[in-house]
Amino acid sequence: MGFSFKISARDGRARTGAISTPRGDIRTPAFMPVGTAATVKAMMPESVRETGADILLGNTYHLMLRPTSERIAALGGLHKFMNWDRPILTDSGGFQVMSLASLRKLTEEGVRFSSHIDGSRHLLTPERSMEIQRLLGSDIVMSFDECTPWPADEKTARASMELSMRWAKRSRDAFGDRPGHALFGIQQGSVYPDQRAESAEKLRAIGFDGYAIGGLAVGEGQELMFQVLDYAPGQLPDDKPRYLMGVGKPDDIVGAVQRGVDMFDCVLPSRSGRTGQGWTAHGPVNLRNARHRDDPRPLEEGCSCPACRNYSRAYLHHVIKSDEIIGSMLLTWHNLTYYQRLMQGLRDAIAAGTLEQFVARFHAEREQGDIDPAN
Known part of the structure; x- marks a missing residue:
């Protein structure tokens, strides 16, 4: 069995379906929890x-180090x-090199950088990225690219895009023929429509199993991101999965699904869980706030996760304020449950x-805000 979509x-530009892989189906629209270091x-x-x-996402940069x-x-x-034992997507490592590594030097060959862990020197190229992801055995492999910085003028954006397209061809060549695995x-x-169109045309000519929309969620804000998503997904092949990289706020996901995106990933639900923030249909809730310390009610009524079934807001407030590990565990479980419930609803x-x-109900519930404090 191979890879198919x-x-x-x-419904409008939104699509639902499934990506089939030898390790199981991925229902779309899909949210991928991030498993940074396995x-x-x-x-x-x-x-x-x-x-x-x-499906989970693994980070090439972290795992290679x-x-x-x-x-x-x-x-x-x-x-x-x-x-x-289910599908794993690995990113190429390019974004982390740009955001985490030090002493970076970008050339046509690739990126030389120092590890954020021990300062050791490394060279990451399209060929090396493909080799690392082959060794990891991931089901969906991302081509090596440069995540264009924000803001970027047209000249800077074009140079970055054209470099990424040359690296995309090298990634395709290095990936080779791997039945059951997708690139x-x-x-x-x-944010330049003509450059996005040119990039999409070059990618189509190379030929991939799926297509990602990169260079967004890097500080441009939701309004500008949605302006790009009003046209960018439609520039990509209709019969292949479309993946918006690094986007994870619930209202961003909903708006992107409306615009034809099929896949998402973000550290937000797990990172929020470790900092005392719970995501609910009524928006984010900060469990560190004193308003919860005497509240016997669950974080979210009707939620099936253990945090909501078995514990009160008062307890969650206590373990989070006390820096108990169970606080991170329960809130992360809740947040990931909320995200998957949102995807199922979509x-x-x-x-x-x-x-x-x-979508109207989604926004109306969020506008209501959190439940009133317990008396």
Whole structure:
């Protein structure tokens, strides 16, 4: 069995369907929890699956530095190493090199950089990125690109986009023929429609199994991001998955799904869980606030996660304020459950042709805000 994508229903520009892989189907629109260093922080893999996740994301940059892709390969690959038997997508490492590494030097060949862990020197090229991701054994591999910085004038954006397209061709060549594994190309071009169109045309000519929209969620704000998404997804092949990289605020996801995006990833639900923030249908809730210390009610009524089934807001407030590990565990589990519930709601609404009503209800509930404090 190979890699395929089937759209089962549409509502406007939104689509729902499934990506089929040898390790299982990925229902779309899909949200991918981020397992940076072969773990979704504060979660067991089986717990992540219980939230409804079909696929995880792993970080090439972090794994190549520690414990190294060669060590993971020798131990049976990333799936076995982290005890996750369903699909894994790995990013190319380019974004982390640009945002985390020091003493970077960007050339046509690739990027030379110093590790943020121990200062060791490394060279990451399209060919090396493909080799690392092959050693990890990920199901969906991302081509190596430069994430265009924000803000970027047209000249800077064009130079970055054209470099990424040359790297995309080298990534395709280095990836080779790997049945059952998919390679995604990444569209760049910042906020310039003509550059986005040119990037999409070059990627189509190379040929990929899926296509990502890169260079967004880097500080441009939602209004400008949505302006780009009003045209960028439509520039990519209709019959392939479209992945908006690094986007994870619930209202950003909803707006992007309306505009034809199929896949998302973000550290937000897990990172928020470790800082005392719970995501609910009524928006984010800060459990550190004193208003919760005597509240016997659950974080979110009707939620199926353990935090809401078995514990009160008062307890969550207590363990978070006390820096107890269970606080991070419970809130992360809740947040990932909320995100997967949101994705299921979007899939159901698209299938039923009621996406407009779903989105209106989504925004109305968020505008109501959190429940009143307990008396």
